[in-house]
Amino acid sequence: xxxxxxxxxxxxxxxxxxxxxxxxxxxxxxxxxxxxxxxxxxxxxxxxxxxxxxxxxxxxxxxxxxxxxxxxxxxxxxxxxxxxxxxxxxxxxxxxxxxxxxxxxxxxxxxxxxxxxxxxxxxxxxxxxxxxxxxxxxxxxxxxxxxxxxxxxxxxxxxxxxxxxxxxxxxxxxxxxxxxxxxxxxxxxxxxxxxxxxxxxxxxxxxxxxxxxxxxxxxxxxxxxxxxxxxxxxxxxxxxxxxxxxxxxxxxxxxxxxxxxxxxxxxxxxxxxxxxxxxxxxxxxxxxxxxxxxxxxxxxxxxxxxxxxxxxxxxxxxxxxxxxxxxxxxxxxxxxxxxxxxxxxxxxxxxxxxxxxxxxxxxxxxxxxxxx
Numbered sequence: 378x379x380x381x382x383x384x385x386x387x388x389x390x391x392x393x394x395x396x397x398x399x400x401x402x403x404x405x406x407x408x409x410x411x412x413x414x415x416x417x418x419x420x421x422x423x424x425x426x427x428x429x430x431x432x433x434x435x436x437x438x439x440x441x442x443x444x445x446x447x448x449x450x451x452x453x454x455x456x457x458x459x460x461x462x463x464x465x466x467x468x469x470x471x472x473x474x475x476x477x478x479x480x481x482x483x484x485x486x487x488x489x490x491x492x493x494x495x496x497x498x499x500x501x502x503x504x505x506x507x508x509x510x511x512x513x514x515x516x517x518x519x520x521x522x523x524x525x526x527x528x529x530x531x532x533x534x535x536x537x538x539x540x541x542x543x544x545x546x547x548x549x550x551x552x553x554x555x556x557x558x559x560x561x562x563x564x565x566x567x568x569x570x571x572x573x574x575x576x577x578x579x580x581x582x583x584x585x586x587x588x589x590x591x592x593x594x595x596x597x598x599x600x601x602x603x604x605x606x607x608x609x610x611x612x613x614x615x616x617x618x619x620x621x622x623x624x625x626x627x628x629x630x631x632x633x634x635x636x637x638x639x640x641x642x643x644x645x646x647x648x649x650x651x652x653x654x655x656x657x658x659x660x661x662x663x664x665x666x667x668x669x670x671x672x673x674x675x676x677x678x679x680x681x682x683x684x685x686x687x688x689x690x691x692x693x694x695x696x697x698x699x700x701x702x703x704x705x706x707x708x709x710x711x712x713x714x715x716x717x718x719x720x721x722x723x724x725x726x727x728x729x730x731x732x733x734x735x736x737x738x739x740x741x742x743x744x745x746x747x748x749x
Contacts, residue, residue: 387415389408390704393408393412395717443538450704455543457542460517465500465520467501467522467523468523469502473590476526482524487700487703491704500591510533510536510540511536521710523543523545526719527548530552531546538554543557543714544556546558549724553724556721557718558723561697561698561727562729563602577739579675580615582616585620586603587680588654602679616643626660630661634659647674647676647677653687662749673685678696681694691736694730695731
């Protein structure tokens with residue numbers, strides 16, 4: 378049994394268990410008693426600080442890697458540890474032309490809610506580039522910086538090399554050696570979607586993505602999912618038509634489906650990495666085409682932040698979970714601040730949830746073997 382099992386049994390975060398065991402933070406008696414009872418029930422004994430760091434890398438159902446460079450520069454950028462705490466965390470979250478404001482708000486407030494549990498306030502940084510991060514670090518305005526709206530090759534991850542503050546990224550950039558990262562495993566998610574579609578007999582897919590400019594910019598989770606989907610489909614010999622929804626209205630949905638079926642009339646599976654509204658528009662167009670879901674077309678939504686359940690026909694979904702990833706990001710930041718985790722380049726990929734609603738079935742009419 379490990380610290381994660383104690384946290385799950387007590388209904389608290391991993392960091393809270395750690396604080397109870399180490400005594401480094403004041404925890405309410407009620408919470409402390411729950412944690413100690415859970416530890417006693419499971420026979421858990423805390424390990425030394427040195428060995429616990431390795432144990433934390435083996436969290437159940439979590440994929441963890443480490444790209445730490447271990448350079449002298451990493452060691453020298455720890456002056457923040459000796460400074461008084463500000464009880465403020467900066468959130469770098471640039472607004473782009475393709476930003477989905479509903480998703481944006483959920484992630485920001487997810488961080489704010491989690492930070493508040495530790496008595497922290499948030500400072501929002503909304504511009505691109507590293508000037509804001511350097512200003513915050515040089516003026517000692519925050520205890521750490523969180524990154525949202527992360528790109529595959531993110532300038533802010535490079536800036537992290539030269540500032541004296543810990544940086545936690547909600548997203549997994551390729552250049553992650555100087556930051557701590559937490560994200561969902563979008564590449565694995567995409568591979569499993571393709572493999573299950575293949576098992577159900579589908580060979581012709583439509584991938585409908587979000588605004589194409591987001592992919593061109595290198596938006597982390599969008600690109601990781603799309604590229605893994607296309608790569609796995611190619612290996613399995615499946616045909617994929619790729620389209621992108623820039624506007625999100627009914628007319629665009631009609632154009633996307635008309636063009637897609639013109640390119641490949643055998644399409645039997647639609648993967649929508651787009652808004653719930655556009656998923657609903659595509660359903661409307663499919664009905665006008667005389668195509669039934671799931672008898673004629675299987676449909677799956679991924680990367681959504683709510684709204685799919687409100688559609689006339691809710692579809693199978695692998696949603697984003699801002700609350701869980703933001704909570705883990707704040708916990709990770711506090712682990713770093715409190716000296717419980719050292720060495721940037723740490724990557725933690727969280728498990729995701731498939732929500733089956735009966736819209737993914739076999740490509741053979743009448744066979745309703747659902748995606749589980």
